[in-house]
Amino acid sequence: MTTGGQHRGHCRCGSVAMTANTEPVFSVYCHCDDCRRATGAPVLAAVAFMKDAIDWQAAQTLKRHTNGTAHRLFCGECGSPVAQEHDSAADRTFFNTGFMDEPECYPPAAHTFEGEQLSWLALTDDLPRAKTTLSIKRP
Ligand SMILES: [Zn+2]
Numbered sequence: 001m002t003t004g005g006q007h008r009g010h011c012r013c014g015s016v017a018m019t020a021n022t023e024p025v026f027s028v029y030c031h032c033d034d035c036r037r038a039t040g041a042p043v044l045a046a047v048a049f050m051k052d053a054i055d056w057q058a059a060q061t062l063k064r065h066t067n068g069t070a071h072r073l074f075c076g077e078c079g080s081p082v083a084q085e086h087d088s089a090a091d092r093t094f095f096n097t098g099f100m101d102e103p104e105c106y107p108p109a110a111h112t113f114e115g116e117q118l119s120w121l122a123l124t125d126d127l128p129r130a131k132t133t134l135s136i137k138r139p
């Protein structure tokens, strides 16, 4: 995960953008039904940054939908999913890897909610697989 220090992301229309000046905490696949519905994709790949390292730009259209302890951030202008936040890890924001300007830089390091993975989705890797969430270590 090296992009020379600065990490950037933006939505399809550019109304929401961010930069982060520290390295991400981790990158992960999530196969849960909630992520599937929120993204419309068979699996979510997300990369987490500490909230205090994130600088939001042009984020006046950033919207938030809360369901229980999960908060989904999206662009109210173009509808792009942007990120998610969880009360259980309140100090970080999990950006959808597709929101990042250089998604190649954030290969997932693990799978979460593997029991909900779609049977036809073939991912041939040897990454660790968790039944639900990973225990999140403080950096
Ligand atoms: Zn947008």
Ligand SMILES: [Zn+2]
Binding pocket: 030, 031, 032, 033, 034, 035, 036, 044, 113
């Ligand atoms: Zn999920």
